[in-house]
Amino acid sequence: HLIAILPGDGIGPEVTAEARRVLDALALDLAFEEAPVGGAAYDAAGHPLPDATLDLARRADAILFGAVGDPRHDGLARELRPEQAILGLRKQLGLFANLRPARLFAGLEDASALKPHIAAAIDMVIVRELTGDVYFGLKSRGTTADGLREGRDLMRYDEAEVARIARVGFETARTRRHRLCSVDKANVLDTSQLWRDVVIEVAADYPDVALSHMYVDNAAMQMVRDPGQFDVIVTGNLFGDILSDQASMCAGSIGMLPSAALDGQGKGLYEPIHGSAPDIAGQGRANPCATILSAAMLLRHSLGLSDAADRIEVAVAAAIAGGARTPDLGGTLSTREMADRVIEALA
Amino acid sequence: HLIAILPGDGIGPEVTAEARRVLDALALDLAFEEAPVGGAAYDAAGHPLPDATLDLARRADAILFGAVGDPRHDGLARELRPEQAILGLRKQLGLFANLRPARLFAGLEDASALKPHIAAAIDMVIVRELTGDVYFGLKSRGTTADGLREGRDLMRYDEAEVARIARVGFETARTRRHRLCSVDKANVLDTSQLWRDVVIEVAADYPDVALSHMYVDNAAMQMVRDPGQFDVIVTGNLFGDILSDQASMCAGSIGMLPSAALDGQGKGLYEPIHGSAPDIAGQGRANPCATILSAAMLLRHSLGLSDAADRIEVAVAAAIAGGARTPDLGGTLSTREMADRVIEALA
Numbered sequence: 064h065l066i067a068i069l070p071g072d073g074i075g076p077e078v079t080a081e082a083r084r085v086l087d088a089l090a091l092d093l094a095f096e097e098a099p100v101g102g103a104a105y106d107a108a109g110h111p112l113p114d115a116t117l118d119l120a121r122r123a124d125a126i127l128f129g130a131v132g133d134p135r136h137d138g139l140a141r142e143l144r145p146e147q148a149i150l151g152l153r154k155q156l157g158l159f160a161n162l163r164p165a166r167l168f169a170g171l172e173d174a175s176a177l178k179p180h181i182a183a184a185i186d187m188v189i190v191r192e193l194t195g196d197v198y199f200g201l202k203s204r205g206t207t208a209d210g211l212r213e214g215r216d217l218m219r220y221d222e223a224e225v226a227r228i229a230r231v232g233f234e235t236a237r238t239r240r241h242r243l244c245s246v247d248k249a250n251v252l253d254t255s256q257l258w259r260d261v262v263i264e265v266a267a268d269y270p271d272v273a274l275s276h277m278y279v280d281n282a283a284m285q286m287v288r289d290p291g292q293f294d295v296i297v298t299g300n301l302f303g304d305i306l307s308d309q310a311s312m313c314a315g316s317i318g319m320l321p322s323a324a325l326d327g328q329g330k331g332l333y334e335p336i337h338g339s340a341p342d343i344a345g346q347g348r349a350n351p352c353a354t355i356l357s358a359a360m361l362l363r364h365s366l367g368l369s370d371a372a373d374r375i376e377v378a379v380a381a382a383i384a385g386g387a388r389t390p391d392l393g394g395t396l397s398t399r400e401m402a403d404r405v406i407e408a409l410a
Numbered sequence: 411h412l413i414a415i416l417p418g419d420g421i422g423p424e425v426t427a428e429a430r431r432v433l434d435a436l437a438l439d440l441a442f443e444e445a446p447v448g449g450a451a452y453d454a455a456g457h458p459l460p461d462a463t464l465d466l467a468r469r470a471d472a473i474l475f476g477a478v479g480d481p482r483h484d485g486l487a488r489e490l491r492p493e494q495a496i497l498g499l500r501k502q503l504g505l506f507a508n509l510r511p512a513r514l515f516a517g518l519e520d521a522s523a524l525k526p527h528i529a530a531a532i533d534m535v536i537v538r539e540l541t542g543d544v545y546f547g548l549k550s551r552g553t554t555a556d557g558l559r560e561g562r563d564l565m566r567y568d569e570a571e572v573a574r575i576a577r578v579g580f581e582t583a584r585t586r587r588h589r590l591c592s593v594d595k596a597n598v599l600d601t602s603q604l605w606r607d608v609v610i611e612v613a614a615d616y617p618d619v620a621l622s623h624m625y626v627d628n629a630a631m632q633m634v635r636d637p638g639q640f641d642v643i644v645t646g647n648l649f650g651d652i653l654s655d656q657a658s659m660c661a662g663s664i665g666m667l668p669s670a671a672l673d674g675q676g677k678g679l680y681e682p683i684h685g686s687a688p689d690i691a692g693q694g695r696a697n698p699c700a701t702i703l704s705a706a707m708l709l710r711h712s713l714g715l716s717d718a719a720d721r722i723e724v725a726v727a728a729a730i731a732g733g734a735r736t737p738d739l740g741g742t743l744s745t746r747e748m749a750d751r752v753i754e755a756l757a
C-alpha cells in the first residue's frame with residue numbers, strides 16, 4: 064500500500080509526522096511518499112498543486128493531508144492561493160464524498176461552548192458532497208447591461224451527483240443509528256428541489272433507515288439547540304461546508320476531529336478538520352490527534368484495515384481519558400508527547 | 411400613519427393582536443388596516459399574497475407581519491406555498507435590508523444552549539441582504555446533455571446591490587460599537603469576491619468603523635465559540651438566512667427576537683423571527699414579545715418615533731426582569747397576560 068503524505072503549511076508538517084509515527088507503530092506493510100502542497104508547494108514549485116504532487120496523489124492508494132493556508136500568500140490571485148490545492152485534489156481525483164464525524168471525547172465535556180450535557184450528546188457524521196454545487200458551477204465576473212460590475216456563480220446538481228452522495232449517506236447511517244437527515248433549502252432553490260426528490264427516490268433502497276428533511280437555516284438552529292438529535296446528515300457542498308464547521312465547534316476541541324474525502328472506489332484523502340494555524344506553527348504545540356484519527360479513517364476506508372483503525376481510535380480515546388492534553392485542551396503536552404501517549408496506549 | 415397588519419398563519423394572529431394592543435397603549439396617532447397573507451390568504455383568496463394584500467402593503471407606511479407557514483399547505487406547488495408571500499413582499503416592495511438583532515435579555519441567561527457566560531455576551535445585529543443572491547437569480551429544472559435531471563440556481567450580485575447593503579451595515583455599526591464584520595466565501599465564489607471588493611470600497615466613507623472579513627464557515631464556528639465578539643455582521647441573502655437563525659438560537663429564546671426588512675426610504679416590514687408554530691396555534695401560549703419588539707422597530711425605523719420605540723423595549727426588558735414568563739421561557743403566562751405585563755411596565 065502506497066500512502067502519499069502531503070504535509071502542507073503551518074502545523075501540517077508537525078501533525079502529519081506524528082500521525083506517521085503512529086502508523087509506523089502498528090507495523091503494517093505500508094510505503095510512504097511525501098510531496099509539497101499549498102503555500103509550501105507554491106514556494107517550491109510556483110503552484111499550490113504541482114504536477115508531481117498531483118501525480119503522487121493519483122498513484123497512491125490513499126493520501127494523508129496536513130493543512131494548507133499561509134497568510135504570506137494572501138496577496139496572490141485566487142488560483143494560486145494555497146486553498147486551491149485542496150479544491151483541485153477533490154475535483155481531479157473525484158473525491159465526492161466528505162465524511163466528517165463530530166463527537167465529544169469522554170473527558171472533554173467542558174471544551175465546548177455548549178452546556179456540557181448538550182455537548183456530551185454529540186455523535187454525528189456529516190456527509191458532505193464535495194465536487195459539485197456552487198463550488199464548481201460556472202463562475203464569472205463581468206458587467207450588467209447597466210455597466211455595473213457583477214459576480215456570478217452557478218449552483219447546480221444533477222440527479223447522478225445527488226444519488227451517489229445520498230447512497231453514501233444511507234450506507235453511513237446503516238453503520239450507525241439508522242437515521243439520515245437530508246439538509247437543503249427546497250423552499251427557495253430549484254437545486255434543492257431536485258436534491259430532495261432524488262434523496263427520496265434513493266430512500267426506497269434503504270427501508271431500514273429513517274429519512275428526514277430539514278431546511279438549512281433550521282439545521283443551523285438545531286445544531287446549537289440540540290445537536291444530539293442528529294445521527295447522519297447528508298447535504299450539498301456549500302451547506303456542508305458551513306454546517307460541518309459549526310458541528311465541529313459545537314463538539315469543542317477541533318484539534319480532535321478527522322475527515323475523509325472519498326471517491327467511491329476506495330481512494331481517499333484524509334485530513335484533520337483544523338487548519339494550518341500559522342500562529343503556532345513550528346512550536347510543537349499543535350494537537351496531533353485529529354491527524355492521527357484521520358490516519359485511522361484512512362486505514363478503515365482505503366485499506367480495509369478496520370481492526371487497526373479501531374486500535375488507533377481506542378488508543379486516542381484512552382490517552383484523552385487518561386488526561387493527556389495539548390495546550391488547545393488546556394494541557395502542556397507537546398505535539399510529540401501527545402503522540403507518544405497515543406502510541407503507549409496502542410500497546 | 412397607516413400600519414398594515416398581516417397576521418398570517420398559526421400563532422401570527424395571536425401575537426400581532428397583542429403587539430397592536432401595546433401600540434394602542436402608547437396612544438400614538440396610528441391607523442391600522444388588516445389583510446390575510448400566507449396559508450390564510452391561500453384559503454381565503456387562492457394565493458398566499460393576494461393583490462389586495464400587496465396593495466395594502468404598498469399603501470401603508472409600515473407593515474407588521476405575524477408569521478406564515480401551515481403544514482396543511484405542504485402539498486402545494488412551491489409558488490402557492492405560504493413562504494412565497496414573504497419572498498414576494500420583499501421583492502415587490504424592494505425591502506433589501508434585513509436587520510436582525512440578537513441579544514440576551516437579563517434574566518434569560520439559562521435559556522441558551524450555550525454556557526451562560528458565553529450567551530450573556532451576545533449583543534449583535536445581523537444585516538442581511540434580502541432581495542438578491544441565489545434567492546432571486548435565474549432558476550431552472552431541466553436535463554443535462556446526458557439526459558439527467560438537473561436543478562440550477564444562479565447566485566449573483568452587482569456592485570450597486572452590495573454597496574447599498576454595505577452602507578446599511580456601516581450605518582448600523584455607527585449606532586453601536588463601530589465594528590462591522592463582512593461575511594462571504596471569497597476563497598471560492600466570484601460573487602463573494604465582488605462582495606468583498608465593494609465592501610472595502612464603501613469602507614472608505616466610514617473611517618470610524620472597524621471593518622473585518624470572515625469566511626462563512628469560520629463565521630458559523632465563531633458564532634458558537636464566542637458570539638460576543640460580533641457587533642454588526644453584514645452578509646448576503648443565503649449566508650444571512652443561515653447565520654441569523656444560528657445567532658438567534660445562540661441567544662436562546664427565539665420568542666424574544668424581532669426583525670425589520672427595510673427599503674431604504676423608510677418603508678419597512680417588521681416580523682418576529684419565530685415561525686407560525688402550528689403546534690401551539692390558537693392556545694394562547696405563544697410569546698408575543700418578539701412581535702411587540704418588532705412593533706418597536708417599526709416605530710423607530712419607519713415612523714421616526716424613537717422615544718416610543720425605546721419605551722417599548724425598556725418595558726419588555728422590565729417585564730422579563732420582573733419574572734414575566736410565557737411557557738417557552740419556562741413560565742405559565744398566556745400570550746395576553748405577557749402583553750399585559752409589558753403594558754403595565756410601559757406606565
Ligand SMILES: CC(C)[C@H](C(=O)O)[C@@H](O)C(=O)O
Pocket residue numbers: 146149150304597598627
Ligand atoms: C479552504 C476551502 C476552500 C474549503 C472549502 O470551502 O471546502 C474548506 O473550508 C473546507 O471545508 O475544506
Ligand SMILES: CC(C)[C@H](C(=O)O)[C@@H](O)C(=O)O
Pocket residue numbers: 250251280493496497651
Ligand atoms: C421562509 C423562507 C423563504 C425565509 C428565507 O429563507 O428567507 C425564512 O427562512 C426567513 O429567513 O425569513
